[in-house]
Amino acid sequence: MKYLCLAYEQESKLASMSREQWQSLREETLAYVEQMQRSGQLITTWPLQTVRNATTVRVRNGQLSATDGPFAETKEQLGGFFMIEARDLNEAIQIAGRWPSARFGSIEVRPIAEGLPEEGRYETN
Amino acid sequence: MKAPAAIDIRRVVDAVYRDESRRVLATLIRLLGDFDLAEEALHEAFAAAVEQWQRDGVPDSPRAWLVSAGRFKAIDVIRRRARFDASLHLVADELYAEADNDRDDEHLEDDRLRLMFTCCHPALPADAQVALTLREVCGLTTEEIAHAFLTAPSTLAQRIVRAKNKIRDARIPYEVPGRAELPQRLESVLRVVYLVFNEGYSASSGTELTRHDLSAEAIRLGRLLLELLPDPEVMGLLALMLLQESRRTARSTAGGDLILLEDQDRGLWNRELIAQGSALVERALSSRRFGPYSLQAAIAAVHADAKTAAETDWAEIVGLYDVLHRLEPSPVVELNRAVAVAMRDGADAGLRLVDAILARGELRDYHFAHAARAEFCRRLGRRAEAREGYEQALALARQEPERRFLERRLDALRGA
Structure with a gap:
């Protein structure tokens, strides 16, 4: 099974880190990425630029609009993602739990759907 | 040892995974003292197997190879993490010293039994015991278990995470309990296995196929347990x-x-x-x-x-219920005994026993008690009482097939 892991964090918290703190976190993250690559669990991963560089696009009544944001109404912003291959959800949770930023931010683990089902999007319960 | 082609190696490793991964996991949990680290080590060991067996050939004992590889992979993992958390150096050193010292195989068979007793530890909530057993001992995925129990995968995953935390925090030992504790602890293991079986056997909801799989899994667990204990x-x-x-x-x-x-x-x-x-x-x-x-x-x-229902030895069955009731007195056993007595001695004898149970105020919310009473009354020709009993049972029954059965009985009484 494939899972997309979305790493949320407070940008302000990262920005206020000392150089040493940041270096250590960076190295730890890169080391974990390397381990996941070697064990065949990592499909892809990228960090994102600041949310201040984000643009939200919508088309309403045929009209395209582009706005800044999302603005930080929420405390945490999406800072990066990694897609993994895991045996099941609990293995994915373990892998996500070892991602260094999980210690101060949060990781949303989303199972990948096998394409778009014909009978409709999202089952209702 | 021989070095087969790449495609064969995949197939060999997959087959070894199916047959051995649970045993290897059980042993790694004992050696590493941690469920999550053991799972990580298991994964790394199998990843390494694909590479090394390709080059050097399949080892004579794949299981022993995987246990040893998993052990050293775990030490690697901890060493890497120790770069960022110095306290882990000590953990890695200890694991390394142990790995160097003991190379015995004598515990290997017991490890799956240890795993079962740990997964079914009474300190864990009942639903977590079932989920852990199916995932760790049987190798089902979280998603498969959730599907079978009609639960959201995220709910089930959280249950498993909490149970593992509990095992770690409460230091639940990874062992087969000693003689004094064994009967009580075994009871808890057997209860989990029977719960899994019944979930598959009573086709109350969900697709038939999934449910049947659960019964098959429970029987497999029962066979494994018998082999070990x-x-x-x-x-x-x-x-x-x-x-x-x-x-x-x-x-x-x-x-x-x-x-x-x-x-x-x-x-x-x-x-x-x-x-x-x-x-x-x-x-x-x-x-x-x-x-x-x-x-x-x-x-x-x-x-x-x-051979036929009429040839059933009801006297023998009543006798067995008597022993069962002495061993484990319960109103449900009494009710079942009453049904057997009715078959042996007639419906009026059964009716007297059921009425005695109900008069004590027991089983009033149990639909089988009312259904049994109704059945006895029906056989005795007491139609009004029979109808009343079936109606009460219907008001209490939850499972669709049971409800349909009771409705058919009621229709028959109303019709004739």
Whole structure:
């Protein structure tokens, strides 16, 4: 099974880190990425630029609009993602739990759907 | 050792994974003292196997190779993490020293038993025991278990995460309990296995296929348990499951309606399962240390023995219920005994016993008690009372096939 892991964090918290703190976190993250690559669990991963560089696009009544944001109404912003291959959800949770930023931010683990089902999007319960 | 082609190696490793991964995991948990680290090590060991077996050939004992590889991979993992958390150096050193010292294989077989006892530890909530056992011992995925129990995967995953935290925080030991504790702890393991079986056997909801898989999984667990711990009650539980399973195709119509034991086509009963179950019952009973599962299995075996419903040895069944009731007194056992007594001595005898139970205020919310009373009244021609009983049972019954059965009984009473 494939899972997309979305790493949320407070940008302000990262920005206020000392150089040493940041270096250590960076190295730890890169080391974990390397381990996941070697064990065949990592499909892809990228960090994102600041949310201040984000643009939200919508088309309403045929009209395209582009706005800044999302603005930080929420405390945490999406800072990066990694897609993994895991045996099941609990293995994915373990892998996500070892991602260094999980210690101060949060990781949303989303199972990948096998394409778009014909009978409709999202089952209702 | 020979070096086969790449495609073969994948196939070999996949086959070894199917047959051995649970045993290797069970051993790694003991050696590493941590569920999550053991799972990580298991994954790394199999990843390494694909590479190394390709180059050097498949080892003579893949399991021992994987345990050893997993152990050293775990040490690597901790060493890497120690770069960022110095306290882990000590952990890695200790694991390394242990790995260097003991290379014994004597604990390997016991490890799966340890794993079962840990997953079924009474300090864990009942639903977590079931989920952990199915995932760690049987190797089902979180998603498969969630599907079978009609739960959201995220809910089930959280249950497993919490249970593992509990095992770590409460320092639940990874061991087969000692003689003094064993009977009570075994009871908890057997209860989990039987719960899994019943979830698969009572087709209350969900697709038939998934549910059947759960029963098959429970029987597999029962066989494994018997292999590791040949206790009479383990025999009894396995026998009980096999004897119930033997009637699976006979117990409901194609449309999913219940067929009572007395109305089942006994030609559809699986004779092979009955033979296995009956042999186990005999072994369990002759041990003289049998318990409630063996007795329930013995009752099921008496039914299995009868070529027709009319030939059922009800006196024997009543006798077995008497022993069961002495061993484990409960109003439900009394109710079942009353049904057997009604078959042996007549409906009025059964009615007196059920009324006595209800008069004590017990089983008033149990639909089977009202259904049994209604059935006795129906046979005695007391139609109004029978109707009242079926109506009460219907108000309490939850499962669709049972409700349909009660409605049919009511229709028959109203119609004629």
